[in-house]
Amino acid sequence: MTAPDLTHVRRMWEQDKASAALGIELLDLDVETTGSGRRLGRARTRMTVTDVMVNGHAIAHGGYVFALADSTFALACNATGRTTVAASCDITYLLPSHLGDVLVATAVERVTYGRSGITDVTVCRATDNAVVAEFRGHSRAVRPQPGR
Template sequence: MSQPTPAELVARAEAVKNRMLEHDAFSHWLGLAVTDMAPGYCRLQFRVRPEMLNGFGILHGGVAFAAADSAFAFACNSHGRQSVALSVTIDYLEPGRPDDLITVEAREESLRHKVGVYHLRLTNQHGTLLALFKGTAYRSSAEVL
C-alpha cells in the first residue's frame, strides 16, 4: 500500500475535525472557529464574550483552558487515530480582556505509536502571549473515521 500524499493527509485532518465538531456542542458554545488544520496541527480562534469573564473582568482561566483543550484534541486526533489526554498543563502569562480575539495554536512536538506531545500558544489580536499549554495524548488503535 502506498503512503498518503501530503494533500491526502491534510484532507484526513480536515475530515477528522469535521467529524469531531459534528458532536462537540461545547466547542460550538465557546464560539471556537477552526481556521487551519493539518496533521498534528490546529489553529482556532474565539472572541471573548461577557459571559466568559471572571469576577475581575478578565477571561476566566477555565475558558482559556477549554479552548486550548479543544485545539489539543483536534491536533492529536488529526492523524485519524482516536486519542485522549493523558496529562495537560497550562501557564497563564497575561489576562484575556473583553472582546479580545484569542488565537490558539497547537503544534505536535513528538508522535510515537502510543503517545503524542503537543505545545499550544494562546495569543490575543496584538500578538501578546496569554498562556502556554502542554498536552500529552494517548493514541488508541481505534480509527476516528
C-alpha cells in the first residue's frame, strides 16, 4: 500500500496564519483506509496555553481550546484531498486547562457521505491525558478556487 499524498493539506497548513499565531504545532497527519475501502483523515496537533489565552477565571478561554480543535478538524477532513470547510461544529468542555498546560488534539474523520463528513476531535492535557474537551465537526467539500 502506498503512502497518501498529503502535499495539499501540508500546503494549507503552512498558509494557516491563525493557527501559527496561536502556536499550534502539527504532530501527525495521515489517511486511513477502512475495510470498505473508504479513505478517512486523521490529525494530531499541540498547543501550549499562554498568558494571553487565560481568562478572568485563570483558566484557558474556551475560544482558544475551540480554535485548537477546529484547526485539527480542518487538517483531518482535508487530508483525503478534497477541499473541505466546516459546515457546523460543537464542543463540550469537560475540564479546565491552565496557564502552561500543553493541550493535544486528536481528530478522526468518522464518515464521509457525498460532499459531507463528520469528524470527532478529542482535546487532552498532555501531562495526564485528561480529556479537556470533545468537539464534533460537520464538513462540506467545496470546489477549489482557481489559482489556489
